[in-house]
Amino acid sequence: MHLVLVDGSSFIFRAYHALPPLTRKSDGLPVGAVSGFCNMLFKLGEDLKGENEPTHFAVIFDYSGTSFRNDLYDQYKAHRPEAPEDLVPQFPLTRAATRAFCLPSIEQEGYEADDIIATYACQMRDRGGKVTIVSSDKDMMQLIDDDHIQMLDTIARPGQPPLRWMGPDEVMKKFGVTPDKVVDVQALCGDPVDNVPGIPGIGVKTAALLINEYGDLETLLARASEIKQQKRRESIIEHADLARISRKLVELDCNTPVEIPLDDLVRQPLDAKSLMPFLKAMEFTSITRRIAALLDVDPDDFEADPELAARGASIPGAIAVSEGPSPASGTSGPDAHAEAVLEKIRAIPCRHEDYEIVRDADALAAWIADIVDTGHVAVDTETTGLDNQAADLVGICLATRPGRACYIPLGHVTGEGDMFGGGLAEGQMDMRTALDMLRPVLEDPAILKIGQNVKYDLGILVRYGIVMAPIDDTLLMSYALDGARNNSMDALADKYLSHTCLKFTDLAGTGKNQLTFDRIAIDTASRYAAEDADITLRLWQVLKPRLVAQGVTTVYETLDRPLTPVLARMEARGITVDRQILSRLSGDFAQRAAAFEEQAYELAGERFNLGSPKQLGDILFGRMGLEGGTKTKTGAWATGASVLDDLAAKGVPLAQTVLDWRGVSKLKSTYTDALPGYVNQRTQRVHTSYNQASVATGRLSSNEPNLQNIPIRTEDGRKIRNAFIATPGNVLISADYSQIELRVLAHIADIQSLRDAFEEGLDIHAMTASEMFGVPIAGMDPMIRRRAKAINFGIIYGISAFGLANQLGISRGEAGEYIKTYFARFPGIQDYMSEQRRIVKAQGYVSTIFGRRIPFENVNTKNPSERAFIERASINAPIQGSAADIIRRAMIRMERVLADENVPADMLLQVHDELIFEAPADKAEQAIPIIKRVMEGAPEPALRLSVPLSVEAKAASNWDEAH
Numbered sequence: 001m002h003l004v005l006v007d008g009s010s011f012i013f014r015a016y017h018a019l020p021p022l023t024r025k026s027d028g029l030p031v032g033a034v035s036g037f038c039n040m041l042f043k044l045g046e047d048l049k050g051e052n053e054p055t056h057f058a059v060i061f062d063y064s065g066t067s068f069r070n071d072l073y074d075q076y077k078a079h080r081p082e083a084p085e086d087l088v089p090q091f092p093l094t095r096a097a098t099r100a101f102c103l104p105s106i107e108q109e110g111y112e113a114d115d116i117i118a119t120y121a122c123q124m125r126d127r128g129g130k131v132t133i134v135s136s137d138k139d140m141m142q143l144i145d146d147d148h149i150q151m152l153d154t155i156a157r158p159g160q161p162p163l164r165w166m167g168p169d170e171v172m173k174k175f176g177v178t179p180d181k182v183v184d185v186q187a188l189c190g191d192p193v194d195n196v197p198g199i200p201g202i203g204v205k206t207a208a209l210l211i212n213e214y215g216d217l218e219t220l221l222a223r224a225s226e227i228k229q230q231k232r233r234e235s236i237i238e239h240a241d242l243a244r245i246s247r248k249l250v251e252l253d254c255n256t257p258v259e260i261p262l263d264d265l266v267r268q269p270l271d272a273k274s275l276m277p278f279l280k281a282m283e284f285t286s287i288t289r290r291i292a293a294l295l296d297v298d299p300d301d302f303e304a305d306p307e308l309a310a311r312g313a314s315i316p317g318a319i320a321v322s323e324g325p326s327p328a329s330g331t332s333g334p335d336a337h338a339e340a341v342l343e344k345i346r347a348i349p350c351r352h353e354d355y356e357i358v359r360d361a362d363a364l365a366a367w368i369a370d371i372v373d374t375g376h377v378a379v380d381t382e383t384t385g386l387d388n389q390a391a392d393l394v395g396i397c398l399a400t401r402p403g404r405a406c407y408i409p410l411g412h413v414t415g416e417g418d419m420f421g422g423g424l425a426e427g428q429m430d431m432r433t434a435l436d437m438l439r440p441v442l443e444d445p446a447i448l449k450i451g452q453n454v455k456y457d458l459g460i461l462v463r464y465g466i467v468m469a470p471i472d473d474t475l476l477m478s479y480a481l482d483g484a485r486n487n488s489m490d491a492l493a494d495k496y497l498s499h500t501c502l503k504f505t506d507l508a509g510t511g512k513n514q515l516t517f518d519r520i521a522i523d524t525a526s527r528y529a530a531e532d533a534d535i536t537l538r539l540w541q542v543l544k545p546r547l548v549a550q551g552v553t554t555v556y557e558t559l560d561r562p563l564t565p566v567l568a569r570m571e572a573r574g575i576t577v578d579r580q581i582l583s584r585l586s587g588d589f590a591q592r593a594a595a596f597e598e599q600a601y602e603l604a605g606e607r608f609n610l611g612s613p614k615q616l617g618d619i620l621f622g623r624m625g626l627e628g629g630t631k632t633k634t635g636a637w638a639t640g641a642s643v644l645d646d647l648a649a650k651g652v653p654l655a656q657t658v659l660d661w662r663g664v665s666k667l668k669s670t671y672t673d674a675l676p677g678y679v680n681q682r683t684q685r686v687h688t689s690y691n692q693a694s695v696a697t698g699r700l701s702s703n704e705p706n707l708q709n710i711p712i713r714t715e716d717g718r719k720i721r722n723a724f725i726a727t728p729g730n731v732l733i734s735a736d737y738s739q740i741e742l743r744v745l746a747h748i749a750d751i752q753s754l755r756d757a758f759e760e761g762l763d764i765h766a767m768t769a770s771e772m773f774g775v776p777i778a779g780m781d782p783m784i785r786r787r788a789k790a791i792n793f794g795i796i797y798g799i800s801a802f803g804l805a806n807q808l809g810i811s812r813g814e815a816g817e818y819i820k821t822y823f824a825r826f827p828g829i830q831d832y833m834s835e836q837r838r839i840v841k842a843q844g845y846v847s848t849i850f851g852r853r854i855p856f857e858n859v860n861t862k863n864p865s866e867r868a869f870i871e872r873a874s875i876n877a878p879i880q881g882s883a884a885d886i887i888r889r890a891m892i893r894m895e896r897v898l899a900d901e902n903v904p905a906d907m908l909l910q911v912h913d914e915l916i917f918e919a920p921a922d923k924a925e926q927a928i929p930i931i932k933r934v935m936e937g938a939p940e941p942a943l944r945l946s947v948p949l950s951v952e953a954k955a956a957s958n959w960d961e962a963h
Contacts, residue, residue, distance in 0.1 A: 001129035003265065004044075004054040005117045008061040008105070010135050011040055012094050013375050014155060016087050017448040018470070023554075024283050026309075030086040031282055034093045038279070038287055041101050044134065044154060045270075047163055054132070056124070057267040058260075059098045060116050061107040068110070069249050076249055077194050085337050085548040093282070096308060100278035102268040104260060111256050114139055118252035121149050123262045136372060139191075139250060141171045142182040155446040174369070176208025184217040187247035188236075189366070192404055193373045196249045199239045201231065204369075205362040217247055272297045281308035338545040342496065345538050348402040350499055355530035356406040357522065359427050364437050367398055367406060371441050374400045376448040378537035379468070381457045382407075382529050384516045387704065388459035389572065389680055389687040393431070394518045395525065396438065399533035402541070406533075407526035408434055413518050427522055435464055442468045450474070452489045452536045455692075458568040473564060474536055477543040479693035480556040483845075483855045487693050493535050496542050501535060502528045555852050558942070559885055560692065562892045566907070567690045567700075569895070574685030575908045575916070578958075581723040582672045589668035589716075596661035603654040610661055613639045619654075626652065649809060664716065671710065671720050678705050690910070696854050697881035698888065700910055708911050712963070721960035731924050733905065733917040734962035735931045735953040739764060740883045740913050741796050743947045748849065748878060749832035750946070753825075758947040765789040771825050772818070791822050795829060796879055798872030833875050840874035848881035849943060850889075886949070887913060890938035897934050903927045916959065924955035 015036025022032035041059075048054055069076045083091075098105035106116060114137065121131045125148040133140050136153040143149050144167055151166040171179045188207035190198020202210075210227075214220040221240045227233035236243070272295045279288040281304040292299040358364050371377040378399040385391035392411060399405035409428035441447050443466065451457050454473045461468050478487040493499045507528055508515040517525060547553040601607045604624075608615045617637025621629030626647065630638050641662075647655035678686045691701045702708040711717030726732045742764060746754035757767040766777045769788035775781075790807050791799075799807075801816035808815065823830040840846050845855040854877040861867050891910060898905050905919035905927040915935070919927045936949045956962035 001056060001124065001127065002052070002054045003056040003120065003124040003129060003131045003262075004048065004058075004267075005120055005131065005133050006041075006044070006057075006059040007113060007117065007133070007135035007137060007140075008059040008094065008098065009113055010137060011037055011059075012087075012091070014446045015040060016084070016090075017375050018155075018446045026283065030090055031093065031284075033087055033090045034097055034282060035284055035287075037094045038097050038101075038282075038284060040154065041097070041103070042287060042291065045101075047154070048132075052132070054267050056129075056262070056265040058104040058106055058120065058265045060113040060120075061095065061105065062113045063107040063109050063111065066110075067112050067115075068253075069112070072248055073197075073245055075195050075197075085545040086553065093308070096278060097282075100275045102271050102274055104265055106258075106260055108256075108259060111253075115253040115256045116258060118143055118254045119256040119258050120262060120265070122254040125149055127262075138174065138369060138373060139186075139252065141166070141174065142179055142250075142252060144168060144171055144179040155444070175204060177211055181211050181216065183247055183251045184211045184220075186250040187217050187243045188220075190246055191250065191373075192370055192400070194249070196246050197239075197242045198246050199235055199243050201235050203362060203366055205365075206232070217243060270295060272302070276302035277305040278308060280304040281306075335549045338542075338549045341545050342542050345402055345542055346497060348538075350403065350497075350531070350534060350538075352502075352527040352531060354403055355526060355534070357427075357526045358406050358408040359429060361429070361433060361437065364408065364429065364434060367400075368437060368441055370400050370404075371398070371447060372444075375446065376400070376450060377441070378405075378450040378533045378540065379442070379454075379457060380451060380529065380532040380536060381460045382517050382525065383460055384411075384518050387687075387689070388456050389463075389574070389683070391460065392518070393460055393464060395428075395529055396434070397529045397533035399530070399537040402538050403534065405530040405537075407522075407529040409522045409525070410434055411518050412520070412522050412525065425522060431464075435466060439466050442466050445470060448472055450536060450540045452492075452532070452539070455564045455568045455571075455690075458565060459571055462568070462572060469565065471561065471564060472540060472544075473561060474539040474543055475693055476560040476564070477540070477547060477556060480552040480560055480852075481543065481546055481550055483853065484694050484696040485855075489532065489535060489539070492539050497535065497538055499535065502531055504528065552851070552853060555850065559698070559850060559852065559888050559892075563692060563888050566891050566895060567692060570907055570909070571687055571689055573906050573908050573918075574680065574683055574687040575918070576685050576725050576727055577675055577679065578723045578725050579676050579679070582675055582720075585719055585723070586668055586672040589664045589672060592664045593661055593668065596657055596664070600654060600657045600661060603657060610658060611665075613637075616658060620647070620652075624654075646806065649806065663714075667711075667716055667720065671705075672723075675705060675723070688909070695884075697877050698848065698852050698854075698884035699880065699912065700884075702911075707909060718960045721963065722958050724959035726918055726957055729921060730918050731921045731955040731957060732908075732959055732962045733919055733924060733927060733931065733953060733955045734959065735915045735917070735928075735935055735951050736963065737883070737887065737913040737935065738950040738952055740886065740949065741879050742792060743945070743949060744849070744879050744882045744886075745796060745829070745832075747946045748882070749826075749828040751826050751828045755947050758950075761950075765792055768792055768822075772821050787818065791818060795819075795822065796876055798833070798875040836874045836878065837871045840870060846874050846878050848878050848885050849939075850882065850885045852881055852885055854878070854881055883913065886938045887915070887935070889942075890935045891915070893938070894931070894934050897930060898927070901930055903930055905931070914963070916962075919955070921955075928953045928955065 012033055016033035018036060022035055023029060024031050095105045107113065108116060117133060117140065121133060121143050124131045125145070129148070131149040133143065133149065133151045134154060135151060136155060140151055144151060146168055153164040153166065168179055171182060175182050175185050177185055185204060185207040186196070188199050188202045188210065189204050190196045210220055211217070214223060221236070221243065224233060224236045224240070227236065270291070272292070275291060276288070276297065276299060279291070280299065280302060288299050356363070358367060380397040381393060382395040382397065383391035383393055394411040395407055395409045397405065397407050410431040412425040412428055414423055414425050442449060442461065448470055449468050450472045452473070453475045454471050458468055458471070474492065475487050478492055490501045493501050505514070507520050507524055508517070547556055597610060600610055604619050608619060610616065614636045616639045617629070620626050620639065621637045628646065632638050641659070644655045644659050648659060675686060680687055686705065688702045688707045689704050691703065694701045710720050724732070742754070743758055745751070746758060753771060754764070757764050763777065765785050765788045766780055768791070769775065769780060769784045770777050772788060773784055775784060787808055790804060794804055794807070801812050801819055804819065805812040805815035836846055840856055841859050844859050845853045847853050856870050856874060858866065859870055861870070887910065891907065894907055903919070903926055904923055905917045907915060907917055909916035915931070917927065917931065932951045932953050935951045938949070939945050954962050
């Protein structure tokens, strides 16, 4: 006989954290954990064939509530967080899934699953049968013996077999003792996951040494006065009662009064009549097909279970995942749950003295065991700088629950207080040893890694051979919830936790004498570093349920989180620049700037500092007496770009000359002079950094260096793009969406004539001019087309008659007539604009077509100019934001599709509506149609646009020629 006992609760949480969220299409019911659970059960049945074929089988779940252990120790499991809101409605569905697989689903009020498993295991052992416990829970190891009971871990881990069988040897490796002494070791070292106290200062290694020396816990406690180490002796004597309580808490009860007899656990074969209706009700297409093929049945012969098919409407909060928050009702619902979690987290104190410094392998092994048991960990890296392509790793911070955090120092050097560190400081782990130990959990697909701006940590760790996944990011959660407001950890900690974080400058100082992190003393650094991980974990627990409550889970899970590793890989790849081209351009720009200076002096009649707004203003509006000048709050004349543009349009040569001087000077200082300094010495490439949470509409920003603001419509900007080159044997591919924002506008505003024009591939600006001014497209005056183009793009940004007049050099009255004619010809656009103004005023935000919220503050302002700005922005934001979301979706899919099609093209840059790739020259023609297909199909299947997207792609040796 062979009894298989599955730890069902462990299966559920592993499935939930290992897979991205999934909602049932018909009603938005969260079913991701159920899907993973079903796949795990099915795979387990397929794996246990031949000599491992079970005769008896059951899935055991924890019953919600307390057990006898809470009576022994009221703090038992007190710190365990609430289950995620979107997981709660899936608990009963996993029980239904178990029954659908014709397996007993067992849980009993007042008893933990571990005790039920122990009881059945002991009963089968006593009958002489074989038992396999499917779990990775270390508490189960006390049941293992040579002849009858073993454990099976089915969670795939890098570098290990898919099925990991565990017997006495594995117990000895983990605990340092035989299985019968595991409870004695646990009684001494405790268990932070379940809040089992143990004896302070005793870890697993020490506990094993003591138990192996003295035989068992009671003997050790009786002879504690013989222990030579004073601190250890005193601690054991003082906390003997805690050790005894701890033993009772960790020892499994093999005499639980189980309600279902062992004989009733005989395994039944899969039954299509039971399983098919369940799978169809859950809408699990893939596994339905696989099992139907295995059972040789047609899935179309079965109807979905009607009760389960209607389940979404009956489970509170279920629809919230995909359709927005449920209405508030008293103290129930997702909002109340989110607030309850917040209050619980706030109540847990943040004490720096409780944080641990991990200095050796034994201590790190205990943390790794904790991480495996918990199934998640907050991770933060400490480094020597802010550029993750150049900075060195100094240490790693971990947190598994609020208040339980550690710092692992790896690269601190001696010499605190000066700029010249010496050798490695004492009291830290060997870096390679630590990374080798951490790699399995950081790469384990069943363990969730949580970070704040985790993209930075991904970039650091991959340089040290660790590809960390899967991830959650509190920065991006905050972005999905509140847009591009202050999403820093300090701000979020203050907002949600009412906690003031330690500041880096308090440790390192400021200015030119600021220390890098590796030169800060370990004891000092640990408080700051461990706090980062602790606060990140707390924020994750607070923000995760708020995603559900506010209906933005889908935005976070499908648009923001999956883009992070894509951007990390792009940043790591970088792009090559030709320094000789940049040097020549710098010389050319310097000469032209000098010529513009001389020209400005001649026009002004005197020499002055062109870079001084005060001196320029005094000349233009003081000595020259030009009209239209305004003064700033400081009393100086305003000489910004808009002022000079107005003057240049009125025929003031000096204004145009200063604008020209500013243009070439900025290109020289920002790009041709600066870019060579950004070449990474390790890779000899330039690596920009993308911020995916700084622009309210969802656009990415680029910095250090900013590669998104290089002018593309000027000759000088194109010259700079010439310096971005492919490496020998390769080409750059530029793929650019054509007029994507106008296409989005046509879709949102439902403008049939614009939709038809895009569908037919017409010149959209010529078509608009023809519609507005009644002129044929053939032989159209370019000036008329230019005016239509200015209106087309201006409308997207809520352009006024004043703005259009300035842009076209016409009177405000004429510009106003153009706009009036435009709205008359395309009334849907004016309806859209009016609706957006209403929406933003009513709810304080507008949304993209994919559900991203773009919030606006002070929407009811009495200030006319501020109100006008908000109205214009609310018109543009859904358009620009939808376009940004589309390219995000394309980027998320691109690498996988290129890999599936075996095309070696690397995505290097994103510049608003354009993606830049590098590929072997002989593969470009193969890559281009695939890139176009992914980009043009990016909105689907979530949304089918009513207008086609068009992508223009080209390959060349440099960026400019490829564009």
